[in-house]
Amino acid sequence: MAAHSTACAAGWVHASRPDRRPPREFLKDSYAELSPDGIGHHDVVVAKLAAMHAREPGLTGANLREITPRTLVMVGDDDEVRLEHAIEMYRSLPTANSPSFPVPRMAC
Numbered sequence: 001m002a003a004h005s006t007a008c009a010a011g012w013v014h015a016s017r018p019d020r021r022p023p024r025e026f027l028k029d030s031y032a033e034l035s036p037d038g039i040g041h042h043d044v045v046v047a048k049l050a051a052m053h054a055r056e057p058g059l060t061g062a063n064l065r066e067i068t069p070r071t072l073v074m075v076g077d078d079d080e081v082r083l084e085h086a087i088e089m090y091r092s093l094p095t096a097n098s099p100s101f102p103v104p105r106m107a108c
Helices: 003-009 023-034 039-055 061-065 083-092
Strands: none
Touching: 023 039, 061 083
16 A cells, blocks of 8 residues: 555545655654654654553453443544444443544545
8 A cells, every 4th residue: 555545544634744754754753853852762662652552451341341430432433443442442331421423534
């Protein structure tokens, strides 16, 4: 898949990246601009996030059923969380609310 269609599929809007660099490069450069640790630390953060995504969240339906405060479950159509997981979370939380918003599609 070309970088352009991959970026669109991931929810990236090219208007926000006028130089049309791939998202990974864009994020790395953006991180370097703001991080007090510098660009060399970006790969450390990416590795930590990859490890976190591989093992978390570790919550089960039983864990979620123990949460008693009202909870709002929201998910976007281009989020990393799959819709099936959001629905499972909604159904497991005893006091969950889940709004439904129409999401306009942006052309890439």
